[in-house]
Amino acid sequence: xxxxxxxxxxxxxxxxxxxxxxxxxxxxxxxxxxxxxxxxxxxxxxxxxxxxxxxxxxxxxxxxxxxxxxxxxxxxxxxxxxxxxxxxxxxxxxxxxxxxxxxxxxxxxxxxx
Amino acid sequence: xxxxxxxxxxxxxxxxxxxxxxxxxxxxxxxxxxxxxxxxxxxxxxxxxxxxxxxxxxxxxxxxxxxxxxxxxxxxxxxxxxxxxxxxxxxxxxxxxxxxxxxxxxxxxxxxx
Numbered sequence: 016x017x018x019x020x021x022x023x024x025x026x027x028x029x030x031x032x033x034x035x036x037x038x039x040x041x042x043x044x045x046x047x048x049x050x051x052x053x054x055x056x057x058x059x060x061x062x063x064x065x066x067x068x069x070x071x072x073x074x075x076x077x078x079x080x081x082x083x084x085x086x087x088x089x090x091x092x093x094x095x096x097x098x099x100x101x102x103x104x105x106x107x108x109x110x111x112x113x114x115x116x117x118x119x120x121x122x123x124x125x126x127x128x
Numbered sequence: 129x130x131x132x133x134x135x136x137x138x139x140x141x142x143x144x145x146x147x148x149x150x151x152x153x154x155x156x157x158x159x160x161x162x163x164x165x166x167x168x169x170x171x172x173x174x175x176x177x178x179x180x181x182x183x184x185x186x187x188x189x190x191x192x193x194x195x196x197x198x199x200x201x202x203x204x205x206x207x208x209x210x211x212x213x214x215x216x217x218x219x220x221x222x223x224x225x226x227x228x229x230x231x232x233x234x235x236x237x238x239x240x241x
Contacts, residue, residue, distance in 0.1 A: 017171065046226055058218065058231040071228055105171060107229075115160045115179050115225050119171040 018042065019120035021106050027126045033094040036123045040087055040108030046070070047089040048109075048117060049081060053102040064089055065111055096127045130155040130221045134232035142240050147206040149235050151193075151219030154200065161202040162220040162229065163193055172218065178202060189213070214239045 018041035028034055040047050049061040051074075060073035064083035075081075078096075083089045093100060103124050107117035135150040153159055160179045164172040176187025183195040189212075193204045202219060216236045220229040 017173070019171075048228060050229075057233050060228040060230070063228060065226070070226075073228060107172075109226065111226050115222060116162060116174050116177050117229060118174065119164070121171045 017118040017120065019106060019108050019118050021104075021120035021123050023123060024121065025124050025126075027128065028096060029128055030096055030098060032096050032127075033092065034096065034125065036091040036093070036104050036106075036125075038089045038091070038106030038108075038120060040089070040106075041118055043110065044108035044118070045087065045111040046109045046114075046117075047083055047087070048107040049075075049089070049091050050105045050107065050119075051102045052105060052122070056102075058105075061091070093125070098127050101125055101127045130159065130223055130230050132219050132221050132230055132232035134217075134219050134235050136235055137233060138236050138238065140238045140240060141209045143211060144208050147191075147204075147209045147213060147237065149204040149217050149219075149237070151202045151204065151232060152200050153202060153219070153221045155221055155223060157223050160222045160224075161193075161195060162222070163187065163191070163202075163204050164218045164220060164231075165189075166216045166218065166234075168215070175204070175217075209237075209239050211239050211241065213237060 020039045045066045061075040063071040103122045106120045109117045131154045163175040178195045219232040
């Protein structure tokens with residue numbers, strides 16, 4: 016158990032809908048990262064937050080957004096969903112300052128039908 | 129920009145045999161390198177990391193990896209495979225503490241009895 020929690024574990028929704036994925040980092044970790052894992056794209060970095068502020072952006076679509084709250088949990092919002100958004104979404108956390116490794120949650124499997 | 133190439137998307141080994149997973153990286157600055165393992169329906173677990181200290185790095189579950197700058201490689205080995213080693217393994221690179229991870233395509237390991 017990495018100490019990173021993600022909810023829900025599975026999500027099935029229809030095209031055009033909007034969903035919210037939630038992540039709670041390890042106790043004390045200030046950085047949260049979101050990654051998408053799909054068969055065709057592999058593991059791709061989406062976005063990073065550090066202590067409530069956006070730190071870096073990767074291949075994140077404009078239909079996707081994220082935020083980190085004062086209690087350091089983070090949410091990833093996916094809207095106008097398309098079939099191609101079906102994937103595993105992972106959250107990872109790290110202490111931030113001077114830390115290199117990231118600890119991953121169990122993931123949320125999103126299926127868009 | 130950094131990138132990672134994992135040679136062989138699938139590797140099959142016999143129980144008790146050597147496990148060798150290949151990873152080559154590209155980075156414009158000194159890299160920090162990681163190996164993660166993903167068991168079925170689970171998140172990624174950190175196996176080991178290289179952060180510019182010793183070039184031979186020992187990790188969990190009997191795995192180790194050697195950083196070779198001249199070959200831009202960070203291959204993962206385990207002297208004797210066990211059935212529980214069947215999983216997918218990912219090599220990743222980062223360019224600084226707190227930065228995103230860039231992953232290779234992964235290598236799925238099958239262990240034959």
